[in-house]
Amino acid sequence: MIELNELTDAAQKAFPADKLSPARDASWELTAEMGWMMVRLPEDDGGLGLDREASTAIHFEMGRVLSCAPLIPAQLGLQAVIASQTLAERADWLERLSAGEYAPLHMLPANVDVAADGTVSGTVGGVLEGDMAVAVVAKLPTGYALIPTDAEGVELIERPVWDPSRRLFDLVLTGYAPDPALMLSDAEGAAALHDILGPEAHLALAADCLGGATAALALTVEYLGMRKQFDRPLAMFQALKHRVADMKIRITTAEALLWSRARDPQAARLQIAGLKALATDVYQFVTEEMIQLHGGIGLTEEHQCHLFMKRAMLNLQLCGSLDWLNERVGAEALAALS
Amino acid sequence: MIELNELTDAAQKAFPADKLSPARDASWELTAEMGWMMVRLPEDDGGLGLDREASTAIHFEMGRVLSCAPLIPAQLGLQAVIASQTLAERADWLERLSAGEYAPLHMLPANVDVAADGTVSGTVGGVLEGDMAVAVVAKLPTGYALIPTDAEGVELIERPVWDPSRRLFDLVLTGYAPDPALMLSDAEGAAALHDILGPEAHLALAADCLGGATAALALTVEYLGMRKQFDRPLAMFQALKHRVADMKIRITTAEALLWSRARDPQAARLQIAGLKALATDVYQFVTEEMIQLHGGIGLTEEHQCHLFMKRAMLNLQLCGSLDWLNERVGAEALAALS
């Protein structure tokens, strides 16, 4: 069995820390070469059959370098196919996807209607790197569907975002007739599939956040050690040291929860949703501090600070905002603690 | 006309900063001697006829020394009498109250019912220093009433509070028959009277908070300058200096709003409610920092830190909690900004 630190070491070698946001297409190819789409694929399906901890470790490393390759939506799309009970050519799809064809799960709500004739119209939000996609895994009212991007009535429209490490698309459906052979679930089965995919998405995003926050902290410590003001390095000013210590405390504590959830196959859906909420909150806090502690240079596009902040801000919104998730965690805890 | 700084100087002389929470009864006598109950009494009624700014200055100074004398509820009670259109022996009451008899307004909600025969039963909350009171100004469903504490069906029950600078009582009514001659308003007039008393209460409490916060900051700066750790005064540690600077920033900014509202006779009811919310929030923040920055000594009863914190915590609840006030300010601003 592959050890976790082997995965991590390989990832750090392939994606070195000093190259932030490496070019997307080359990264994606490298990702496929590394076999990362095989990591969670069950052994019976020809994969490595590793658990959540393994994919979490990879997402953490990709977060650390602000990877532009859409490994998270790709893995989620693959998992939808893996879990599908109804997909006609499941084995074929698994082979294609694990070899690097890209069929992402969308990461923002879908707003679509089904007409009397069964055709679907509306918008499926949050398709990352949609231009690369051969198909999109979309939650339709009739169930999860694989929607080929070249099908009739299907259009991908880019919605430029602040985060320069990502391209976001809407999948716009206009009288699209879903192919029954490409349904991943029916309407009833969608809830079960959602309960599988939701925690996976939250865990992956939390890992992305905390990997990014870890890198942001390291860069900030490095900058403060190097930058001098009033004849001494900024790192000597206690007020700044204490702020950096707080960044460290919050990241480390959230990271402990990340690994604890990643290792616990029994973790409840909302426990992982809570982790995602916490991790995004920490990431925003850390990137705000990073900007402030970098001073003027952090406000310029040429410096890397803003890349972290913009990614943190987008992560906050993907697969449920902080407000939304905290409210659900609170409501569920309240109900459970009666 | 009396200048504001004369009032302030006199207050600081009568209540020196190094004597926190001076004994209640002596303080109350001194308060009466200083003529502070005459400050807001109109000249036509034999008072000084000064404005809100004057009473605010006094409440600020009393907050600074954590005064135990219940000047705020007394002034509010007096103002209820001043504003009353219906009180039979208004002039007589004004004379008694301005001479030092104590008829406080209650500062927590009343929960009372009126029986068919007109008698009243229930609890009127938040009567400060009720043991001193000859009467309580209470908001009953039938209007504001002066309720003599020795009347039949009237009982004052102490509710011990954390704040050692105050004694809080419930006025418990059991089939009490309100004296028509002692009604300060009817049910309809109660809203108008409430609109007068509410902002007065909020302004006074805000002044109490910011006076207290100012003293808490000064004591903290003094302590940090005196206390040595690792062979240097704590005041030299930049991380602590920055925290103290934040206390100063927040207090000074809230105080600017205090005086701005105190000087503006046109200030809207919720603008002053918002000031009270802000001032209590700042006071809590400052007292928390005070405790932390004092270290262990701040956790002992023999030191004064806790007196500030406990007063801040009680102020947060009097005449509307922070949550309640902020919600109302937000709702009103939302409606106004349509």
Place this chain on the structure above:
Amino acid sequence: MTDTANLEALRSEVRSFLEAEKPTDWRDASRTQEDFVQTQRDWFARLVQAGYAIPHWPKEFPGGGRSLAEQKVIYEELAKADCPRLLLSFVSTYHAFATLHECASEAQKAQYMPRILEGETWCQGFSEPGAGSDLAALKCKAVREVRDGQEVYVVNGQKIWSTMAQFADMCLLLVRTSSEGVKQAGITYLLMDMKTPGVSVSPIHQIQGDEEFAEIFLDNVVIPVEQRVGEEGKGWAVAQATLASERGLTLMELSYRMRGALSRVASLIREHGREQDRGVLRDFGALVNEVDAVCAIADQFLDNRIKGLERIGDASIVKNSYSRALRAYSKLGVRLGGIDEQYVKPITFGDLNTGNWMADFMNSYAWSIAGGSEEVQRNIIAERMLEMPREPKNWVL
């Protein structure tokens, strides 16, 4: 007439002018830097004509000779009417003016002051990449030489964070003419024509898409000695006059603008159906209170200046409170807007509360970093207002 009546008369006058003349389409007309600059030039020219552009100048200039109280009235009304802020001409009318007025020779005054009113813009060449909050550590080097029989300084170095230098005609330049003694000594103050050979300007791309600042590169730039303000090596004192030129009006103006912009938050709450969300109402209420308090402290600061009661550190408190409130304001917007705010929207150049919440949020950091960071302000407050001990100078790793 009493002072108050005078002020109210002025207020009505400004209001009438603004009702008739104020630009309403300026945000849409400021979607590119160039359009923004044009909007600024037009509005400045109109205000010069109306007599409201330079109220703080001496009364021999048309529209000058106003008291600080009158200036406050004018800025309050400009803010309430939501007019464009005079960003492009800010350095010219405040920093360049104050420097010329207080420290320059008569010849220099006569040459430059009228041209400011005609629209000539200035930039400030103070900050340097290595110096940051420690302004006196500047290194830009000027060597005195004789060239073609003329005494000149030959300047080499780099300046940064120069507001709108890419559009400026002139520059207030601090250079180092000596490295002897304490670092404040050896600094000399020059007036530099931006068209001088060897001057090149490169705008700084800011993270929210604005290009409010630029870098200035100086490569053997020859500046005649006549362009010096004050004596050689005494530029630090002149720089203090420059820096002291505007403290108060801007923050008052900005605070009032933020109060006006609370309606944007209200709209957002309604658009996102959060009117019944009690937590949101509380957060909004707390923000309203905070913005009100910032307006009050900015007012108080100006009132104290008018009365000559300003103390060291007062300005730091106002700036810190403003940037704190601006942060809270823009963060609430980003939060309430949800995913909508992550999609890029056209920015408005040179504005702080545009309703493009991510841009506003990122822009809010300019206020906690530039012009003396929050951290430096906290030091000032602790050490100079609260008299806590300073850090020893000898404390070096």
Place this chain on the structure above:
Amino acid sequence: MTDTANLEALRSEVRSFLEAEKPTDWRDASRTQEDFVQTQRDWFARLVQAGYAIPHWPKEFPGGGRSLAEQKVIYEELAKADCPRLLLSFVSTYHAFATLHECASEAQKAQYMPRILEGETWCQGFSEPGAGSDLAALKCKAVREVRDGQEVYVVNGQKIWSTMAQFADMCLLLVRTSSEGVKQAGITYLLMDMKTPGVSVSPIHQIQGDEEFAEIFLDNVVIPVEQRVGEEGKGWAVAQATLASERGLTLMELSYRMRGALSRVASLIREHGREQDRGVLRDFGALVNEVDAVCAIADQFLDNRIKGLERIGDASIVKNSYSRALRAYSKLGVRLGGIDEQYVKPITFGDLNTGNWMADFMNSYAWSIAGGSEEVQRNIIAERMLEMPREPKNWVL
């Protein structure tokens, strides 16, 4: 059996014991300090008997010889079952034990260790009024003399923040026997009988009504030289053994207790009709997440200790996160409870999350101040984990 199976067997065993034996009325039985002490003594005796009181002691003691992993299981179960924390015997079973075990003479061990199991309690005489976080600055003075032919130390001084010293039989005492050299040198470690003439104890009244700590006054207290642990002047090293005796189990136990106590917040939300208040639900949700994270970091810390992977600073992070969460927890309670929480309610001695929210809130400061303040922890994290430069020693006003 595998390790895991062993641990699960132990877990079932502890659970069965607790189901049968755990005290349920202990909070109501701990409304005075004296009742609390009695409850503590009873529960300690029961746990000694059951073999769960001293799992970290060597296996020659009944109930000893447990691995750290086993200890963790026992403490987890004690926390989940909401049993009283073993506060009164804490210093005896951890600090006194570790000191005796690692540094004391055989005679000292034989004399004191069995008595701990019989219920003798110890206190720690380390902190002094002037020293605070700077422990090595202690001044309590011991002079070596011969009295009645016996070599003794005569001790004068004052100790503070000594947990439950008013009930202690013995004291781990740090004294200064020399003021030469660096301040860590010249410190000597003594074992003092609290009944020695000249020892007086005065409980510290804490702001929330508890009396967990006391001051110890030492007035010509005569302590035989045989009561010294280690060499004269080498007490600092012994003190390190004392201080290192417990790091990890307590915070894990407390974190699990806080998680259990979230139900108190839930009750409060319902009692005050805030179930539909979306802001409150969000705040509660965020608290749940934070408490979960604290449990995770406390677990991770212990797991790393078990594996020998603990790094400097790890403990500081756990402590800081715990105190931060405890503050958030108790503040939310104070806030939701409204005026009800301002009325004094009976406190539970020695507990942190009792639902007496004001008491819990004030008590939460003990965690950000005592045992190395938050500020000291931040220094450790910045300087020793993140390798940022230390402040120079010569930096004095």
